[in-house]
Structure formats: C-alpha cells, structure tokens
Amino acid sequence: MNNRFFKLNLTVLVIVALCEMIGTTQFSIGIGTIVLLPMLFAVVIGILITPDVLGKKLKFLKKIVSSEEVEMAAPFVMLALLPLGVKYGTLVGPNIVKVVQAGPAFLLQELGNLGTILIALPVALLLGMKREAVGATVSICREPTLGVIGERYGIASPEGTGVLGTYLTGTIFGTIFYGLLGSLSISTGLHPYALAMATGMGSGSMMTAASTSLAAAAPPEMKDTILAYAATSNMLTGVTGLYSVVIFGLPLVNFFYKKLEPILGKRGNKDAA
Secondary structure, X not given: OHHHHHHHHHHHHHHHHHHHHHOOEEEEOOOOEEEEOHHHHHHHHHHHOOOOOHHHOOHHHHHHOOHHHHHHHHHXXXXXXXXXXXXXXXXXXXXXXXXXXXXXXXXXXXXXXXXXXXXXXXXXXXXXXXXXXXHXXXXXXXXXXXXXXXXXXXXXXXXXXXXXXXXHHHHHHHHHHHHHHHHHHHHHOOOHHHHHHHOOOOOHHHHHHHHHHHHHHOOHHHHHHHHHHHHHHHHHHHHHHHXXXXXXXXXXXXXXXXXXXXXXXXXXXHHHO
C-alpha cells in the first residue's frame, strides 16, 4: 500500500514538473490560434502511461503505474478537488454583491449548462449509456460539477465515470476548440469586451485558451481589459454554476433520465446490438 502510494505521488510529481517546464504553448494555423495549456499535456501524459495504453508494450511502465495505482488514483480526484471547493466558497461571500449587481446576464449564461441536458442526454441514451449519462450531461462538467457529482454519488460511481469522461474530453478538445473560437469570434463584429465576458464559462483551462487567443486577435490596447473581464466572468460563472447544477441541473437531468431512458435506452441497446 505504502509503496503504491509513493509510486503514485512520484508519478504525479514528475508529470506536473514536466508539464510546468513545457508551459503554455500557442501557435497560429491560419484560421485562428490554438492555445495548449500545461493541464492538457498532463492529461495526455497521464492517459498514455496507463497499463491500457503504453503499459501494454513498455513493461517497465507497468512496474511504475500498474492497475493498482490507477485504481488508487480515483479517490484522490475528490481530495484534489477539496481545495478548489474551498476556493469557490471563499469567493462567494466577498463577491456576492458583484453577482447581484451583474443582474440576470450571468444567470442566463447558465442556461448553456442546462442546455446540455436537453441536447446531450438523449444522444447519450441513444448511444447506450445508462446512469453515466446523468453525470456526463448535467452541465459542461468542469471542476465544480466534479465536486458536486463526487459528493452526491461518489467519483467511482457510474455518474462519477460520466462526469469524469466529459471533464477529460473538455480538457483535451475543449481547450483547442475554445482557443480557435476565441480568435475567430473577433470577426463576428461583437465588442471584444462582450466576447471576453462570454469566455468565462466556469472552466479555467477553456477560459484561458479562449481569452488568450481573443486578446491576441483584438487591438493591443484592449488586451489587459479582455483578460480581466474574462477572469471576472469565469469566477462569477463558477459560483453561479455551482448552484445551478445543485438546484436545477441535477433534478432536471434525473427527471428527464427517468422519462427518456425507458424509451431511448431500448433504442440505444438495439442499435448497439
């Protein structure tokens, strides 16, 4: 147990150090700018060194990261999220006036999160998913949602598997997508400050990718304000998004799951067969 714990922590430390050395990378591809964050590299490296990927061919990796270490890592996800939960908690009190002053704009922004239930849940059920669909479609599944689902169902539950799947997908593909979207959105004619506010969807990695590429495409004198608006919007959305998932998201996704699963679940199983 102690040996596995040591190997797991050492592996994480090496991955973090390596990714911090790589740092944030951005490059243009003609139509826009792609921003790659250290977190993206960490996820990719973590997936590659597991026994199911490179571990199959590189035997020495199995001695460092075996199935036991992978299984042990799951509960530590919740422990790693606890400081983040405390951070969001400390933001609520001092900034509650800002949330109220912002009016309905930030609350309406959360409809995007709830929209995933109406759009993605039926698709997930048609693909044959069961309770995993609840965790995967309750929101865009960033850090606050991971904490909520982990606390409610447990991170090793089917719902926890679903939320982790969407979280990892967002980390890998979401940062690239939003990096491109940030630089391309400037051509829509909307004010750069309004676009900066829109980049704050409650995800630190996606917001950074989108706002960085947006700032690079906007006039230079707007750069600092764009980044400030994005960070403020992201903080407020993280706070309101947490309550949105607890008060609206979970009841809605469970309600629609009970109604839709008996119908769409059978079709999904037929297609899979």
